[in-house]
Amino acid sequence: MYESYKGPWDHESDIVIVGFGGAGGCAAAEAHDAGADVVILEKQPQNRHYSNTRMSGGGFHSPEPTGDREALKAYAKAMFSGENLPWKFEGDQEDYSDGLAEMWAEYAPQNAAFMQSLDPDFHSVRSAGAAYPNFPGAEQSKYSIYNSTYDKSATKKPKVQSSPKTPRYKKEAGEAFHECLLHGINKRGIPIHYDTRVMNLLHDEAGEIIGVEAIQGKKTLRYHSRKAVILASGGYEYNKTLRSAFLDGPGVDGWAFYGTPANTGDGIIMGMESGAALSKVGSAAGRLIASFPDFRAGGIRIGVAMPAVGKPNAILVDNLGSRFCDEREITQNPTCYITYKYALAFDINKGIYPRIPAWFVFDENLRTLKALTHSNITEYFDAPWSTDNHEAIDRGWILKADTLEELGGKIKAHPDNHGLMNTETLCRSVSRFNESCAQGDDQDFHRELKTLKPVEKPPFYAIALFPGGPNTKGGLKANEKRQVLDWNGRVIPRLYAAGEIASVFKYMYQAGGNVGECIVCGRVAGLGAAREINYKERR
Numbered sequence: 001m002y003e004s005y006k007g008p009w010d011h012e013s014d015i016v017i018v019g020f021g022g023a024g025g026c027a028a029a030e031a032h033d034a035g036a037d038v039v040i041l042e043k044q045p046q047n048r049h050y051s052n053t054r055m056s057g058g059g060f061h062s063p064e065p066t067g068d069r070e071a072l073k074a075y076a077k078a079m080f081s082g083e084n085l086p087w088k089f090e091g092d093q094e095d096y097s098d099g100l101a102e103m104w105a106e107y108a109p110q111n112a113a114f115m116q117s118l119d120p121d122f123h124s125v126r127s128a129g130a131a132y133p134n135f136p137g138a139e140q141s142k143y144s145i146y147n148s149t150y151d152k153s154a155t156k157k158p159k160v161q162s163s164p165k166t167p168r169y170k171k172e173a174g175e176a177f178h179e180c181l182l183h184g185i186n187k188r189g190i191p192i193h194y195d196t197r198v199m200n201l202l203h204d205e206a207g208e209i210i211g212v213e214a215i216q217g218k219k220t221l222r223y224h225s226r227k228a229v230i231l232a233s234g235g236y237e238y239n240k241t242l243r244s245a246f247l248d249g250p251g252v253d254g255w256a257f258y259g260t261p262a263n264t265g266d267g268i269i270m271g272m273e274s275g276a277a278l279s280k281v282g283s284a285a286g287r288l289i290a291s292f293p294d295f296r297a298g299g300i301r302i303g304v305a306m307p308a309v310g311k312p313n314a315i316l317v318d319n320l321g322s323r324f325c326d327e328r329e330i331t332q333n334p335t336c337y338i339t340y341k342y343a344l345a346f347d348i349n350k351g352i353y354p355r356i357p358a359w360f361v362f363d364e365n366l367r368t369l370k371a372l373t374h375s376n377i378t379e380y381f382d383a384p385w386s387t388d389n390h391e392a393i394d395r396g397w398i399l400k401a402d403t404l405e406e407l408g409g410k411i412k413a414h415p416d417n418h419g420l421m422n423t424e425t426l427c428r429s430v431s432r433f434n435e436s437c438a439q440g441d442d443q444d445f446h447r448e449l450k451t452l453k454p455v456e457k458p459p460f461y462a463i464a465l466f467p468g469g470p471n472t473k474g475g476l477k478a479n480e481k482r483q484v485l486d487w488n489g490r491v492i493p494r495l496y497a498a499g500e501i502a503s504v505f506k507y508m509y510q511a512g513g514n515v516g517e518c519i520v521c522g523r524v525a526g527l528g529a530a531r532e533i534n535y536k537e538r539r
């Protein structure tokens with residue numbers, strides 16, 4: 001499967017970390033503090049380094065340290081695998097789910113304090129509690145979600161996403177989290193080699209991981225890791241081959257993600273090449289998000305978050321014109337992280353995915369309310385999106401028509417509709433929804449009363465929505481020490497994984513889980529790697 005390598009080396013350190021996102025950054029800080037000499041290799045250039053962590057909302061799980069530890073274990077286990085729920089019988093994490101829950105109970109309550117230890121100017125604000133109140137331990141664990149900010153006066157979750165240009169003292173959300181990480185890494189003097197894409201893991205003749213091979217500009221460099229390599233290179237959101245292999249349905253053009261195009265599953269491929277097992281690779285944190293035929297990175301659709309779904313004066317219909325769900329589920333926490341599964345319903349008689357894409361249909365009232373998406377698209381993808389949504393209309397990203405009949409025709413003519421839209425069905429769906437609004441009761445999908453406002457004021461608009469969202473979650477199989485396992489459950493020596501590449505959230509997910517696990521799993525991997533016996537002293 002792989003050839004062994006004996007040297008020479010261009011660089012030596014105890015630990016090589018692949019990828020500088022939340023997981024890589026936390027692993028580096030922890031490993032350094034445990035006495036290891038660390039280098040971080042990051043594929044993106046320093047001046048345009050946008051990891052998912054940086055682009056994120058910066059929310060993270062951090063249960064209160066005064067919560068009950070056994071309750072926290074139970075709540076974590078329910079989220080990770082659901083094995084302790086009476087209605088769930090699938091043992092996703094197999095024999096180490098207790099270990100994962102134990103890991104979470106030990107580390108997660110330290111998350112907010114750990115981040116502040118990286119940078120005393122960093123501040124986090126509690127924004128929510130347990131999203132699954134019926135899970136065991138939800139209350140007694142004092143489950144909490146915190147949000148990242150540098151605004152010391154902040155008392156609640158920031159509403160505005162900062163940008164790379166926002167000054168440090170005003171940074172919020174993922175920008176604040178990233179700033180904090182960077183500060184902690186720089187303070188420790190940990191080198192980050194940017195523009196350095198790791199391509200291969202290097203093994204000795206016994207299969208132990210002893211370093212990596214990376215491309216830096218035109219050079220191929222070999223980095224020796226005396227103790228371990230930690231893969232923290234994120235998910236596979238922008239890799240066509242992995243998407244078509246692992247995502248359900250039309251995995252390449254039928255899905256979209258709105259994070260960094262740098263996450264191309266490199267670590268997952270390298271892990272597989274070294275014999276790593278996989279775990280729930282097809283799972284994602286996702287819902288239905290916008291995507292436009294001409295907005296792509298490396299040929300792959302760039303997704304655009306659509307938080308306006310579920311708001312008044314709007315509905316969601318399938319590719320043929322029928323409503324199929326309570327639209328609020330698409331955007332509210334925690335259902336918003338699972339509703340991509342709605343889109344994957346397959347019509348077994350017609351052989352089509354009628355909800356790929358679905359169409360977000362709305363009227364002038366919603367169009368004029370505010371920007372339908374938030375700033376990520378503008379800040380990280382250089383795509384302007386004005387507050388009144390006009391730029392997107394002018395680009396043809398939002399279809400516009402004076403009547404619903406005309407809108408149906410425009411959807412039908414859109415390349416993503418494949419001629420499936422039935423205008424009569426669409427008009428019927430809108431008028432039925434409008435009747436529900438008049439009656440104050442959505443008998444079809446029980447949408448909450450305050451959002452029941454009709455789609456009535458012309459012009460009318462439509463946007464195509466695809467399954468997807470922030471990130472993939474499945475990937476390498478790793479145990480509670482975050483050691484990567486092979487298909488026989490054996491540890492691949494000196495190989496660790498943390499973050500999206502090997503998410504612990506394989507069952508239910510609530511906001512802040514991925515960044516929360518970057519801290520927990522990054523630290524656990526960093527500490528485990530630092531405690532490895534030096535390669536040369538091992539025998």
Ligand SMILES: Cc1cc2nc3c(=O)[nH]c(=O)nc-3n(C[C@H](O)[C@H](O)[C@H](O)COP(=O)(O)OP(=O)(O)OC[C@H]3O[C@@H](n4cnc5c(N)ncnc54)[C@H](O)[C@@H]3O)c2cc1C
Pocket residue numbers: 018019020021022023024041042043044050051052053054055056057058059060196197198199232233234235258259260262263264265266267376469470471498499500501511512513514515516518
């Ligand atoms: C817009 C958005 C909002 C989100 N909001 C939240 C939120 O509020 N809370 C939450 O919990 N989660 C959120 N998420 C998800 C969360 O941000 C990510 O799942 C998490 O930050 C992933 O961290 P990571 O360290 O695993 O990967 P990343 O942060 O993506 O870091 C991976 C790094 O690896 C680098 N890399 C990739 N391949 C290589 C290679 N071959 N060699 C070297 N480097 C490589 C990449 O360039 C990248 O810098 C959000 C995601 C997005 C996109």
